Amino acid sequence: MDRRGFLKSGIALGAMAGAMMAPQFAFAAGETIKVGILHSLSGTMAISETTLKDVMLMLIEQQNAKGGLLGKKLEAVVVDPASNWPLFAEKARGLLASDKCAAVFGCWTSVSRKSVLPVFEELNGLLFYPVQYEGEESSKNVFYTGAAPNQQAIPAVDYLMNNGVKRWVLAGTDYVYPRTTNKILEAYLKLKGVAQDDIMINYTPFGHSDWQGIVGDIKKFGGAGKKTAVVSTINGDANVPFYKELGNQGIKATDIPVVAFSVGEEELAGLDTKPLVGHLAAWNYFESIKTPANDAFIKEWHKFTKNDKRTTNDPMEAHYIGFNMWVAAVTKAGTTDSEAVQDAIIGVTVPNLTGGYAAMMPNHHITKPVFIGEIQANGQLDVVWQTTGLVAGKEWSDYLPGSKDLIADWRKPLHCGNFNVVTNKCGGA
Amino acid sequence: MNTLKRLLFAATFLLLSLSASYAQDAGALVDALAQGSFAERGAAIANLVGSGSPAAVPVLQALSDGNLYVRMADNKVFIVRDDGDNFKLLDPTTGADAGGADKGGFDKIKVNNALREQISNAKGGLTLLSGDAKTRKDALLNILKSGDASALPALEKAIGTEKDPAILALMKSAAAAATLKSDRPESEKLAAIETLGKISDRDTVSLLSAYADTVDGVLKAHAQDAADRIATSLSSWAVVQNIWYGLSLASVLLLAAIGLAITFGVMGVINMAHGEMVMLGAYTTYVTQLLFKAYVPSLAGYSLIAAIPAAFAVSGLMGIAIERGIIRFLYGRPLETLLATWGVSLILQQGVRSIFGPTNKDVTTPSWMSGSIDLNGGLSLTMNRIAILIFACVVFAALMVLMKRSSIGLQMRAVTQNRPMANAMGIRSSRVDALTFGLGSGIAGLAGVALSQIDNVSPNLGQNYIIDSFLVVVFGGVGNLWGTLAGALTLGIANKFLEPFAGAVLAKIFILIAVILFIQKKPRGLFALKGRWVDA
Numbered sequence: 007m008d009r010r011g012f013l014k015s016g017i018a019l020g021a022m023a024g025a026m027m028a029p030q031f032a033f034a035a036g037e038t039i040k041v042g043i044l045h046s047l048s049g050t051m052a053i054s055e056t057t058l059k060d061v062m063l064m065l066i067e068q069q070n071a072k073g074g075l076l077g078k079k080l081e082a083v084v085v086d087p088a089s090n091w092p093l094f095a096e097k098a099r100g101l102l103a104s105d106k107c108a109a110v111f112g113c114w115t116s117v118s119r120k121s122v123l124p125v126f127e128e129l130n131g132l133l134f135y136p137v138q139y140e141g142e143e144s145s146k147n148v149f150y151t152g153a154a155p156n157q158q159a160i161p162a163v164d165y166l167m168n169n170g171v172k173r174w175v176l177a178g179t180d181y182v183y184p185r186t187t188n189k190i191l192e193a194y195l196k197l198k199g200v201a202q203d204d205i206m207i208n209y210t211p212f213g214h215s216d217w218q219g220i221v222g223d224i225k226k227f228g229g230a231g232k233k234t235a236v237v238s239t240i241n242g243d244a245n246v247p248f249y250k251e252l253g254n255q256g257i258k259a260t261d262i263p264v265v266a267f268s269v270g271e272e273e274l275a276g277l278d279t280k281p282l283v284g285h286l287a288a289w290n291y292f293e294s295i296k297t298p299a300n301d302a303f304i305k306e307w308h309k310f311t312k313n314d315k316r317t318t319n320d321p322m323e324a325h326y327i328g329f330n331m332w333v334a335a336v337t338k339a340g341t342t343d344s345e346a347v348q349d350a351i352i353g354v355t356v357p358n359l360t361g362g363y364a365a366m367m368p369n370h371h372i373t374k375p376v377f378i379g380e381i382q383a384n385g386q387l388d389v390v391w392q393t394t395g396l397v398a399g400k401e402w403s404d405y406l407p408g409s410k411d412l413i414a415d416w417r418k419p420l421h422c423g424n425f426n427v428v429t430n431k432c433g434g435a
Numbered sequence: 436m437n438t439l440k441r442l443l444f445a446a447t448f449l450l451l452s453l454s455a456s457y458a459q460d461a462g463a464l465v466d467a468l469a470q471g472s473f474a475e476r477g478a479a480i481a482n483l484v485g486s487g488s489p490a491a492v493p494v495l496q497a498l499s500d501g502n503l504y505v506r507m508a509d510n511k512v513f514i515v516r517d518d519g520d521n522f523k524l525l526d527p528t529t530g531a532d533a534g535g536a537d538k539g540g541f542d543k544i545k546v547n548n549a550l551r552e553q554i555s556n557a558k559g560g561l562t563l564l565s566g567d568a569k570t571r572k573d574a575l576l577n578i579l580k581s582g583d584a585s586a587l588p589a590l591e592k593a594i595g596t597e598k599d600p601a602i603l604a605l606m607k608s609a610a611a612a613a614t615l616k617s618d619r620p621e622s623e624k625l626a627a628i629e630t631l632g633k634i635s636d637r638d639t640v641s642l643l644s645a646y647a648d649t650v651d652g653v654l655k656a657h658a659q660d661a662a663d664r665i666a667t668s669l670s671s672w673a674v675v676q677n678i679w680y681g682l683s684l685a686s687v688l689l690l691a692a693i694g695l696a697i698t699f700g701v702m703g704v705i706n707m708a709h710g711e712m713v714m715l716g717a718y719t720t721y722v723t724q725l726l727f728k729a730y731v732p733s734l735a736g737y738s739l740i741a742a743i744p745a746a747f748a749v750s751g752l753m754g755i756a757i758e759r760g761i762i763r764f765l766y767g768r769p770l771e772t773l774l775a776t777w778g779v780s781l782i783l784q785q786g787v788r789s790i791f792g793p794t795n796k797d798v799t800t801p802s803w804m805s806g807s808i809d810l811n812g813g814l815s816l817t818m819n820r821i822a823i824l825i826f827a828c829v830v831f832a833a834l835m836v837l838m839k840r841s842s843i844g845l846q847m848r849a850v851t852q853n854r855p856m857a858n859a860m861g862i863r864s865s866r867v868d869a870l871t872f873g874l875g876s877g878i879a880g881l882a883g884v885a886l887s888q889i890d891n892v893s894p895n896l897g898q899n900y901i902i903d904s905f906l907v908v909v910f911g912g913v914g915n916l917w918g919t920l921a922g923a924l925t926l927g928i929a930n931k932f933l934e935p936f937a938g939a940v941l942a943k944i945f946i947l948i949a950v951i952l953f954i955q956k957k958p959r960g961l962f963a964l965k966g967r968w969v970d971a
Contacts, residue, residue: 048785050895052793169549180940210939213899215890216687218680218820219934229637231645231662243899246795246891254807254817260552261580276795276891281805284548380547382501390473390547 038081039074039342041066042101044112044122044133049089050212050242054321055114057272058136059084061322062111064310065329075336083107091121098122102129108342109134109332111325116140116183123148130344134332136324138267138289140186144401144414144423146348150371151328151364152321153290154399155190161376162265162288163191163237165391171263172232173204175224177240180209184239187267191237193405204232214244217251225255228262236264245269249282259284259380271317274385285381286390290360290374291323294386297361317385327364327372330356335366352417362396369414369423371399461488461528465512468498469505469544476546477553484557490528492561499554503527504541512544552581560586563593571602578609580638582646584617608634615646615658624654632661636809640665672814677931683820685927686827687889689920690882691900692907693831696919697875698754700908701851702868704762705773708780709904710897712876715753716746716883717892718787721796736801739884746880753783754876758869766868780897788894796892804888823885830881835916837874847871851914910950912960921961926950 043062045055066080074080083105087094094113101107102125109132113119116139126133126147138153163174176191178184188207195205206227208220228234240248245268252264258281265286271293274282293304303326308314335351336342355365364372373396379387402409402424414423422432464486467479480498483491497503497514504515504522513533515522522541524533546554559574560583571593578586590610597603611627631639643662647655691713698706720742727738757779765772800819807817838844849857850867858864883896890896903926911922926946933942957963 047793048788050898052788053795053893053895056793208938211943213895214939215899216680216684216930218683218817219677219931220939222676222680222815223935225637229641231641231643231648243795243891243893243895247889250800250819250889251817254805254819255815256807259548260555263548272794276797276893278797278799284551286548384501388501388543388545390545 038079039076039336040081040083040105040107042098042105042107042110042112043082043084044087044094044097044101044110045114046089046118047084047086051089051114051118053242054272057316057319058111058114058321058325060311061307061325062329064306065326067310068306069329069333075333076340076342087118091115091117094118094121095125098125098131098133099129102126102131107131108336109347111136111328113137114321115181117181119148120182132332132344132347134325134328136321136328138320140183141190141401141403142186142406142409144369144371144416146370146416146421146423147344148370149328149331149351149366150399150401151324151331153374153376154371154401155187155403156400157290157374157376157397158267158288159187159191159237160194161393161397162267162286162378163194165288165378166235166237166263166265166286167198170233171235172200173206173227173230173234174200175206175208175227175234175236177208177210177220177224177236177238179214179239179241179244180211181241184209184241187239188237190403190405197405210240210244212242212244215247217248218255221248221251221255221257224262225257228257234262236262238264238266239268240266241268245273246276249277249285252285253278253281259286265378270319271386272319274381274387275317277385279381279385280383282381283383287379287381287387289320289377289379289387291318291320291358292360292377292379292387292389293318294379294382294388295360295377297359299357299361300359303359323359327356327358331364331366331372348416349418364396367398368417369399369401370416371401373398460486461490464488465490465494465527466505466510468494468503469510469512469542473545473547473550476544477550480550480553480557484561488528492558493530494527495554495558495561497527498544498546499551501543501546503544505544506536507540507542513541515541556581556583556586559583560589563589564596568599568602571597572605575602575605575609579605579612580642582612582616582642584613584615587613587617587619612642615642621654625657628654628657628661632664635665635668637669640669676814677935678928679814679816681928681931682924683824683927684931685923686820686824687882687885688903688907688927689923690823690827690830690885691879692904692911692923693834693916693919694875694877694879694882695904696908696911696916697834697878698872699905700914700916700919701847702871702875703769703851703913704766704872705769705776706762706872706875707773707777707901708757708783709876709879710899710901711780711783712750712754712879712897713883713886713900714787714894714897715750715783716880717798717887717890717896718791718796718883719746719749719880720884720887721791721798721892724798735799736803739801739804739888742884743881746884747877748880750880750883751873751877754879755869755873757876758872762872763865763868784894784897791894793894798887798892800888819888823888826881826885830878831916831920834878838916843867843870847874906947906950909954910960912962915960915962918960918962925961 043059045059046052047056047059063082066082069075069080083101085097085101087097098110101110111134113122113135114137119135122133123145127145131147133148134151135148136151138158141154174195176188178188192205224236263284263286265288267288269287270289304318307316307318331351331354334354334356335347339346339350351366352368353366355363358364360375362375364374366372375396376393377389378391379389382388401414402412404410411426411428412424413427415425425432464483468476502515503512505512512527514525514527518535521535522538523535526533555577559577562570562574565571587610590606590613594606594610597606608630611630614623614627631643640662643658647658647662695709698704698709723742723745724738727735761775761779762772765775804819804822807815809815838848846862846867849862850864854864886896907922907926908919910926912918930942930946933945937945
């Protein structure tokens with residue numbers, strides 16, 4: 007980092023501190039609508055979540071430049087839950103109870119979402135959750151703007167199957183998202199006639215860094231004469247050493263392609279991607295997609311961060327959509343009241359960044375296009391396949407025995423997150 | 436006579452027009468690449484290759500490298516070189532300079548994995564007769580892997596002219612692989628299976644067993660048999676491979692733990708910020724690389740070597756600063772030391788995060804450290820792991836020499852064994868404390884240089900290694916560098932032998948339980964030091 011960069015980050019820090027202090031001044035004026043930002047700015051998850059805090063600040067600034075909301079100025083309340091799951095709940099309580107935030111945008115890992123969920127339900131707050139997750143949940147107070155498994159994992163497996171893949175390695179980090187996703191995928195693959203012998207499941211701890219043996223095993227598994235692919239739900243820091251080991255052991259995408267659900271532009275920025283060209287990622291947004299909306303968004307982002315190398319990614323788009331949906335719903339309801347917004351937001355449709363529209367469904371999930379991209383030498387992903395239309399998020403998987411009879415519908419009169427269509431009762435299986 | 440003249444004229448004209456249309460055709464064939472779906476693009480590639488145009492190789496190369504673009508205004512295809520804000524255009528059929536243009540008017544012609552494979556196969560057939568031995572070899576390896584039958588005639592022609600015996604052998608294997616999928620008679624295919632059965636590597640097993648699934652009768656039996664034979668001979672290498680994985684994990688553990696063996700083992704300071712010293716070393720490597728790229732780009736591949744002393748200095752000085760600023764006030768109060776150094780570790784992490792940002796930094800692996808060596812097909816040693824193993828051995832040896840043969844090493848041992856006595860002998864123990872801590876931290880910095888090659892360079896880098904490091908030091912025996920070596924080797928190899936059976940998560944748990952049980956039995960670890968000072 008050069009000196010100017012250092013100064014810049016100093017200024018950015020100052021600005022951040024200013025933003026955090028701002029509420030106290032404005033509170034006296036009483037003319038603002040508060041928006042909570044609940045993303046880790048320190049600890050393990052800071053790597054991913056800091057960017058989302060920045061994009062929220064940008065969106066709020068843009069909305070204020072457009073004249074705010076309901077004639078009032080929006081005001082960001084930034085807190086740092088420090089990648090500490092119980093602290094997420096504590097900070098969420100602070101945002102809702104003492105700061106009286108009209109809406110909160112936040113969380114990354116499923117465990118952080120599970121940790122804040124009771125708080126949002128108790129205080130009847132609104133949470134916009136921007137990350138792809140394992141499904142099996144639908145709360146009255148949470149809006150899931152990231153992908154459900156049927157908007158990411160299943161289409162990716164279909165794509166590979168159409169490309170002749172017969173043997174499957176499901177590799178993931180050992181926690182709830184990969185475990186649930188792999189359970190769904192395993193059931194789906196078996197339904198499609200894949201034999202148990204042709205599925206290899208492997209879990210590794212968070213931050214796993216010694217991949218020699220596992221990559222060796224994958225190589226061996228792939229040497230059985232059938233086209234093999236790896237479906238990776240490896241999360242966070244463990245990805246870099248995993249891809250480095252793949253490159254070093256000479257596994258090319260044309261031999262054994264790896265399709266990842268947690269690797270995007272941000273993660274690739276820390277990697278030399280030349281040995282990885284052709285490996286895949288499934289998302290609902292890529293920075294490389296050329297649309298006027300996306301070009302404008304990237305330009306604004308570079309301007310806001312004063313850094314024209316900053317990448318954009320899928321969860322950022324999810325926040326973009328979620329924020330615009332919230333703005334539209336508040337405008338429609340004419341108030342920021344939780345109940346009113348919850349009613350108004352269902353059916354709200356806003357443009358996404360890839361040339362289509364996102365609609366909020368009654369199950370609090372949204373419609374998304376699904377893209378499969380291949381990693382390029384410049385660290386970007388080029389789209390090689392996409393769904394013809396939009397896919398609506400399905401919270402309860404059709405492939406798990408416990409959840410296939412459940413639906414969520416938050417419209418009245420049903421108003422239930424786990425309605426069982428067989429027993430006709432709300433309250434799960 | 437007149438007729439002859441006329442005929443000659445006609446022939447010349449025909450030839451001229453033919454060659455003109457040939458160039459035009461090539462242009463049209465290349466332009467066709469830009470249109471349609473991936474499947475249509477695949478057909479266009481096949482047409483281009485089939486035309487025998489000399490333009491095919493450079494165009495296909497550019498296509499798979501992502502340098503082939505189409506001008507949106509007139510759908511003309513160009514090979515481009517990135518020139519800052521603009522593209523430098525090259526004519527795809529002739530390679531001639533076609534000027535520059537703004538990037539905005541061009542669209543990249545995309546390829547997917549299927550096309551990439553098709554291109555590399557096609558290039559294999561086209562470059563078999565290339566003058567460059569490496570190009571020929573790459574082409575052959577490609578055919579060997581894919582068993583592309585269409586390459587067979589070209590291969591047989593090339594076998595007749597090949598001089599290099601190593602490449603000739605490879606060529607014969609490739610021809611055998613191509614024969615399997617061709618329509619040659621069964622006897623030739625049996626001979627091909629025979630030839631392939633002698634190659635012992637994973638790709639051949641894959642090729643043969645895939646083939647066995649597609650045929651019946653005697654061919655199936657032979658192919659399956661050959662595949663099984665190779666697979667068996669490969670599996671006997673699995674133990675060796677596991678030992679190698681274990682050794683290389685052990686070298687990483689050793690590097691991370693050995694600095695701790697000095698600060699914790701020798702000085703008795705529980706330094707929770709040890710991992711952050713590793714992290715600082717990795718970031719120093721990153722900064723060194725940036726500096727090299729900015730000022731001496733020609734030597735960028737060697738920035739890693741320059742990073743070694745730099746990382747040692749940065750982490751060492753930071754270590755001395757921590758010792759002088761905090762730890763020296765807390766000697767003999769382990770709990771407070773633990774908490775204070777933990778605080779330091781958080782401050783360092785957040786400091787690095789504020790300066791460099793939370794995202795991973797890319798430390799490029801130099802070309803001499805990428806790739807792998809395949810021994811006998813069954814054993815593959817990756818270059819970066821070999822380099823780290825050697826580096827760990829060198830660091831360990833250098834440290835032993837320093838501790839056993841130098842006067843500062845003597846003083847360190849004296850102070851840690853009996854401080855009052857060392858003071859009485861005229862040793863300034865406070866200076867020695869600072870230097871010892873600096874040495875331990877500096878070595879952690881060296882570990883950071885090595886880890887930047889295999890792990891993330893992120894503010895959290897150190898956290899992943901601190902637990903493992905303590906485990907190694909405690910298991911090996913506090914206060915003994917040989918114990919640290921033995922501890923790292925045992926844990927590394929045990930981990931890699933458990934992993935295939937138990938999985939990575941359970942393997943870690945088993946190791947942890949085993950170490951706890953072991954410490955119950957032998958509280959001072961593998962190599963317990965004896966002497967009065969131990970309990971001091």
